[in-house]
Amino acid sequence: MDATPMSEALTPRDYKSDIKPVWCPGCGDYSVLGSITTALAELQLPPEDVAVVSGIGCSSRIPAYANTYGFHGVHGRSLALGTGLKVARPELTVIVASGDGDGFSIGGNHFLHACRRNIDLTYIVMDNRVYGMTKGQPSPTTEPDWAESALAPGGTGLRPFHPLVIALASGASFVARAFSGDLLGTAALIAEAIQHEGFSFVEILSPCVTFRPDEREWRKQVHPSPVEPTDDPARAARRIMTDDGFNTGILFSGERSAYAPARPEGPVVEPAYFEAEFAV
């Protein structure tokens, strides 16, 4: 508790826009929106100092529903947009939102290099292991034997992408897994991720109740990580490689300095400054 009177404090509601979400009722993304707004309220960040940037997909609708600055970008490019924004306006809290299709397939290369650069961004991926917006095709994180899509009869047979291991191997300095059904637990992780200096990756298991109704069972499968977060990437990698995929919590929190390119003093940098850097 602090000395701020209740009437002067920002509430999660203050970070929600008036636009009604169009997600399917029961979708985990509603709770993720709640977790993000709760984390922002926990940190009492002025809405005008926050930007939410996304790509394409159900989860990427989230900037419209947040009462912050927002950018609903192009498919797979949310991290490129977020990186540009953070470099140009380092005083902003930049949250990048994506889904497993947007973030790990078409956006996979950006993911690797965002981790490697370790710019001070918070990257939230709502992972439902399916392309929901385009009506239920397998995504990079879909199980190989999931056979409900007509486009992959019998399942893809492909090994799923393991985002947490990839993030760790690529240099992300904060790696966590959350479950949308634990709204406050997820909010706490997001708040930690925002406060962490460097690239923070939070994978949120967020069920698609329309195309993956089996994911409603995730509620029974998730469990808090039994061990404390480590700052040793090798130890974190071993844990993540051998866990059951439903361990939640901070799984790695390192101390690598965030990358921030040199820039002139002052809050605003004119585009010409960066154009000059990239001139050929």
Add this chain to the structure above:
Amino acid sequence: MNEPKKITVEQMLARAFAIEREAQARYADLADQMLVHNNQELAELFGKLAEIEGKHATKIKQRAAGAELPYISPLAYRWPGSEAPENVDISVAHYLMTPHHALKMALAGEQRAVDYFEDMAKVAADGAAKALAEEFVEEEREHVALVKAWLAKYPEPPAGWDEDDDPPMLQE
């Protein structure tokens, strides 16, 4: 962030207010969902529940008699579950759900509020705070009875209520 071990009258009021305000917001969110998905009956029902919770929140503010309630950050409440006790579980919503389902959710929320204030009475800082917690327990019990009576008007729908011959989203 540190939770006081003993809950004062002001802190009790702040908690009660937060519970009602969050429940109001949750019902309003569900009303919006049902409106977007063309379940008019449920949109109205959730809207009504939001209105009721809003009145409860206002009543608690009035109980504070103009005194400023202390700010407790969202995570510092340390609710016993994953959210404030009266918040209904948003993850079980369905676009074809019926008043029976909505009122069962509401009933569970009111019961959690009873349990919560029973626990708060045990950690009250003094007699006044304990009496207030017990008063909230009684109020929440009244809400449980009201929702039970409301629910009695809506028997459980037969199995298959969630089947849709023409769903808005078809697997491809």
